[in-house]
Amino acid sequence: AQKITQTQPGMFVQEKEAVTLDCTYDTSDQSYGLFWYKQPSSGEMIFLIYQGSYDEQNATEGRYSLNFQKARKSANLVISASQLGDSAMYFCAMRVNNAGNMLTFGGGTRLMVKP
Amino acid sequence: SAVISQKPSRDICQRGTSLTIQCQVDSQVTMMFWYRQQPGQSLTLIATANQGSEATYESGFVIDKFPISRPNLTFSTLTVSNMSPEDSSIYLCSVGDRGRPGETQYFGPGTRLLVL
Numbered sequence: 103a104q105k106i107t108q109t110q111p112g113m114f115v116q117e118k119e120a121v122t123l124d125c126t127y128d129t130s131d132q133s134y135g136l137f138w139y140k141q142p143s144s145g146e147m148i149f150l151i152y153q154g155s156y157d158e159q160n161a162t163e164g165r166y167s168l169n170f171q172k173a174r175k176s177a178n179l180v181i182s183a184s185q186l187g188d189s190a191m192y193f194c195a196m197r198v199n200n201a202g203n204m205l206t207f208g209g210g211t212r213l214m215v216k217p
Numbered sequence: 218s219a220v221i222s223q224k225p226s227r228d229i230c231q232r233g234t235s236l237t238i239q240c241q242v243d244s245q246v247t248m249m250f251w252y253r254q255q256p257g258q259s260l261t262l263i264a265t266a267n268q269g270s271e272a273t274y275e276s277g278f279v280i281d282k283f284p285i286s287r288p289n290l291t292f293s294t295l296t297v298s299n300m301s302p303e304d305s306s307i308y309l310c311s312v313g314d315r316g317r318p319g320e321t322q323y324f325g326p327g328t329r330l331l332v333l
Contacts, residue, residue, distance in 0.1 A: 135319030145307050147260070147324035149218075154319055193259060197320070203248050203313050204275070205322055207259040 104129045106194050106208035114214050115184045122169070123179040123211045125194035133199040136177040138168070141191040141210075150192075153177055181213075189215045219244050219312050221325035229331045230300055237296045238328045240310035245290035248313035250322065251283070255306045263308075266293040300332045 105128040115121035127136065138150040153161045153168045161168040169178040181188055194208040220243040230236050240249065249266040263283055264272040272285040287293045297304050307329050311322040 137319065137321065139324075145254075145327040145329060147309060147311075147327075149321055149323060152317075152319045152321055195260075203250070203265065203320060203322075204262045205250075205260075207261075209259050 104131075104134075104196055104198055104206045106196050106206055108192075108194055108208035108211050110211045111209075112212040112214065114216055115181075115188075117186060117215055117217050118183055120180060120182045121184055121213065123181070123192050123194075123213065125177045125179065125208060127175050127177065127194075127196050129175075129196065129198055131198045131200060135197045135199065136168070136170070137195045137197070137205065138166070138177075138179045139193045139195060140188075141193060143190070147193070151179065184215045186215050186217060189213060218314060218317070218321075218323045219246060221310065221312060221323060223308075223310060223325040223328050225328060226326065227329040227331075229333065232301050232332055234300055235296055235298045236300065236330060237294050238308050238310075238330075240293045240295070240325055242291045242312055246312040247290070247315070248320075249287060249293045250311045250313070251285065251293070251295045252309045252311065252324075253306045254309065254327075260309065263295070266295075297330065300330075302332045305330055305332045 134155045136153045140148045151163045165182045167180045191210045195205040224239045251263040252260045264274040266287040284296045307327045309327045311324045313320045
């Protein structure tokens with residue numbers, strides 16, 4: 103079975119600073135994908151970034167980057183130059199490629215950006 | 218990515234009644250999924266909605282409580298039956314995009330359900 107752990111229930115960051123949201127995962131499969139989603143108070147789930155287990159380079163999407171450390175089974179999200187609009191819940195999720203298409207989600211981290 | 222809409226966006230229902238949630242996608246997709254997010258919790262997969270066959274339910278979810286229809290490749294419904302206050306949640310549908318790395322799933326805006 104797959105498991106995703108997000109150990110930070112809540113975090114504060116000063117506007118314009120960078121912040122790292124932690125995510126560790128557990129799977130015995132070698133082929134998998136890791137995803138980060140943002141959920142504002144409106145409730146929608148917004149896809150941010152994806153990292154495949156065989157990708158050699160860390161994924162980047164604008165101000166989002168993923169610090170992928172395969173040996174440690176961690177996939178931390180880094181948000182650079184935080185903005186007030188980044189205040190939201192952030193979820194890490196995993197999909198194991200030979201176990202169907204289901205996503206397993208972590209418990210989430212609430213990020214609050216201070217002006 | 219696909220544009221996904223859900224109806225209703227929110228509802229308040231009495232216990233013992235049922236609510237049907239609709240999910241519409243602007244393009245044909247093979248995989249559609251239904252998730253539940255209980256208050257303050259993460260997302261849990263209810264079932265995978267398969268076109269032309271019965272939905273595949275995850276452990277802890279049964280067809281009698283959460284019947285799902287998938288009449289075509291752009292539409293699905295989830296019914297929450299015989300509701301109790303414990304069913305108060307956000308219900309989200311998602312679709313898998315096979316053209317994206319990892320077959321990224323994109324989510325609809327969600328349906329906020331409150332059961333009194």
